[in-house]
Amino acid sequence: MTLIKNKYxxxxxxxxxxxxxxxxxxxxxxxxxxxxxxLVNNIEDNSNEKFIRMEMGVPGLASPTIGTNAEITALKNGxxxxxxxxxxIAHLKDEISLFVKNFLNIDVDRKGCIPTVGSMQxxxxxxxxxxxxxxxxxxxxxxxPGFPVQKQQLEILEQKYETxxxxxxxxxxxxxxxxxYLKKGNISSIIYSxxxxxxxxxxxxxxxxxxxDLAIKYNIIVIEDLAYLAMDFRKDYSKPGKPxxxxxxxxxxxxxxxxxxxxxxxxxxxxxxxxxxxxDQLFNKKYSQLxxxxxxxxxxxxxxxxxxxxxxxxxxxxAQYGLAAMLNAVNIGSFNFVExxxxxxxxxxxxxxxxxxxxxxxxxxxxxxxxLADGFYFTFSYKNMNGDELLERLLYYGISAxxxxxxxxxxTEGLRACVSQTKPSQFKDLEFRxxxxxxxxxx
Ligand SMILES: Cc1ncc(COP(=O)(O)O)c(C=O)c1O
Numbered sequence: 001m002t003l004i005k006n007k008y009x010x011x012x013x014x015x016x017x018x019x020x021x022x023x024x025x026x027x028x029x030x031x032x033x034x035x036x037x038x039l040v041n042n043i044e045d046n047s048n049e050k051f052i053r054m055e056m057g058v059p060g061l062a063s064p065t066i067g068t069n070a071e072i073t074a075l076k077n078g079x080x081x082x083x084x085x086x087x088x089i090a091h092l093k094d095e096i097s098l099f100v101k102n103f104l105n106i107d108v109d110r111k112g113c114i115p116t117v118g119s120m121q122x123x124x125x126x127x128x129x130x131x132x133x134x135x136x137x138x139x140x141x142x143x144x145p146g147f148p149v150q151k152q153q154l155e156i157l158e159q160k161y162e163t164x165x166x167x168x169x170x171x172x173x174x175x176x177x178x179x180x181y182l183k184k185g186n187i188s189s190i191i192y193s194x195x196x197x198x199x200x201x202x203x204x205x206x207x208x209x210x211x212x213d214l215a216i217k218y219n220i221i222v223i224e225d226l227a228y229l230a231m232d233f234r235k236d237y238s239k240p241g242k243p244x245x246x247x248x249x250x251x252x253x254x255x256x257x258x259x260x261x262x263x264x265x266x267x268x269x270x271x272x273x274x275x276x277x278x279x280d281q282l283f284n285k286k287y288s289q290l291x292x293x294x295x296x297x298x299x300x301x302x303x304x305x306x307x308x309x310x311x312x313x314x315x316x317x318x319a320q321y322g323l324a325a326m327l328n329a330v331n332i333g334s335f336n337f338v339e340x341x342x343x344x345x346x347x348x349x350x351x352x353x354x355x356x357x358x359x360x361x362x363x364x365x366x367x368x369x370x371x372l373a374d375g376f377y378f379t380f381s382y383k384n385m386n387g388d389e390l391l392e393r394l395l396y397y398g399i400s401a402x403x404x405x406x407x408x409x410x411x412t413e414g415l416r417a418c419v420s421q422t423k424p425s426q427f428k429d430l431e432f433r434x435x436x437x438x439x440x441x442x443x
Contacts, residue, residue, distance in 0.1 A: 002028075002392040006440040009396035010433050015047045016396045028395070029388030029403040029412075032148065040400045052430045053421045055400040057197065057376065059267035060420035061343065066335060067268060070325030071318040079317040086314040087304045088115040095327035096275050100258070102240035102331055103230060106250045112278035112300060114308070115315040115323065119227055119261035119274035123191070124153045125307045126223050126257050126276070129299070130189045131159050133287050137220075141181050143192035143211075144408030145199050145364075147225070150191065151408070162187070165410040166201070171368045175210045182218040190215060193225035194247070195232050198407045198416035199364035200377045202232045205247055212252030221282065222249045227261040230338050232373045233345040238338035240331055254281035264376060265337055266326050273319040278303070341376075347419040348374035350427055355380050355417075358434040363404065363414035376420060379404060381413040383443060391415055393441070397433040 001020075007013040023039045025031045031039075036055045044051055087093070096113035100106050116122040127140060140154060142163040154161050162181055169177040181187055190211060195202045203211075215222045230237035230246050237246050250256050258277040263269035283300035291297040294306050308314065329335035352362060352374065363379040365372055372378075380401075382390050387403045390413070394401065404414040422430065 002389045004393060004396055009440075010436055011043065011049050011051075011396055011398045012047050013396060016043055019043045019046060020392070020395070027388060028392040029386075029405055032406070033402055036400060036402060040395070043395065049398055050426075050429075052399045052426055052433065054417040054419065055402050056421070057264070057418045058420060059264055059269050060423070061267045061340060063267050063270070064326055064329075064335065064337075064340075066329050067266065067271075067322035067326045071271070071322040074318045074321035079321065082317060084314040084317040084320060086308050087111075088113070088315070089317070089320045089324065092320045092324035092327070095324050095331060096260075096277060098331045099260075099327050100277055103237060103246050104248045104250060104258075105243070105245040106248060108277055109280050109283070112280060112283040114276045114278070114304065115320050116274050116276045116308070117312050117315050118263065118269075118272045119225065119259040119276070120149065120153075121308075121311060122257070122259040122274055122276035123150050123223065123225070124157075125303060125311060126189070126259075127154055127157055127159060128307050129303050130221055131157070132293055132302075133289055133299075134188065135289070137186060137188035139186045139188060141187045141190045142408055143178075143190060145196065145404060146191070146408050147193060147197045147227075148406045150225075160186075163408045165408060166192075167199075167364065167410065170201075170366075171204070171206065172210075174207050175214070178211065178214050182214055182220060185218075187218065187220055189221040189223055191223040191225060193227055195228040195373070195375060197227065198377050198402070198404060199379050199409070200372055200375050201364050202367055202373060203247065204368060205251075208247055208249045209252045212249045215249075215253050215255060220255070222253060222256045223259065224249050224256060225259045227259070227264055228376055229260055229265055231265065231341055231344070231375050233338075233342055233375060234370075234373045236338070238336050240333050250279065254279050256282065262323055262326070265341060266323075267340070268323070268326070271316070271319040271322060273315050273323045275323075344376045344419055345374040347422060347424065348376070348378055350424070351417065351419055351422065351430065352378055352380075354427065354431050354434060358431075358438040359383060360434070363411045377416055377418050379411070379414045379416050381411070381415070382441070385413065385441070387412050387414055394437065397437045399430070399433055
């Protein structure tokens, strides 16, 4: 157990210590996000103190009523009694295709625009499908750091993955590093998020082109996870049909799947409705392996009528109406979703400053030579402390985060902070607690 140097901590020392013991977690630094959530809930309940909760990426804003009202109307009209189409209700497919055109400037047929039960399901379905295409290509490559649950998905599917931390391989250096994996011939697909969870780095057009060029060279499918689409607030990606557009690998290759979550961009996490968008080329591509295994050679067909049918038989009917209504409002320019979520950038700016003033360092701090954007997450470390110690010690100061060690990062001294649940009214508490921490751990 980590040594706690000063027992006069902002949260009662004995309560935190006891709850850590009761939780049964052997190493706090290796615990999953949901385990930490449970532990912090228990400490809060028993101490009657409110934490600065930065461990889980939950939206901190209200869902747009455009979505919830459309769901209520759809329910009143009786959609609950009917099975939805597996590939999505017609007007949702149209709105997804339009959204991709308006905000990424990418043309895609509505056939390949499919709602999924959160983008989590889109990732799972992609892994399941892609693994069936070619026996020799049996490994997913993560450009890390990344979202830990996607590796968990591969673990439960008993599929292989490889990973590298992109920290030292930005810009031109990405090419050689990526190619060192791809040339082995076992990689089926590459996955990364952009903007990145947990580090909030954003790939440049040059880096996306490097990924695409190599994907073409080695015939690899790119899964681009756009859970935080348009949330790099350094540029204004909010105007439908007008540049600048959210950068995407889809500009440089035809072999892609985009995962677009509604959880953060529309604060719609509870309805578990995301979008999976498949390029026309991949959707219509024929694979002899698929014909042998599933009786039909087409990628898109099998994805819908074999994989998604087996997983959940589509997405909750009313949630599809809600998403379609929000997308419609965004597409016609009557709802600016980016304006809403800019609040996260404002919070990150203040919170990063408070951390830095109290002896902390931002771990991932640059996009090539540019300072990182302020957004949903940031990463931090403290002097010579390792990540496990830092995470555990901060609990006594009423601050929770997750360790970068569970994200595929080599920076195991670092933690990820999610700003969404910290309201500006808590900044004073954050400052006080970090000051105490700094005082108790001066070196
Ligand atoms: C990078 C990334 N991908 C996917 C997801 C999951 O999104 P959804 O809620 O749409 O399943 C998250 C959620 O935190 C995420 O950060």
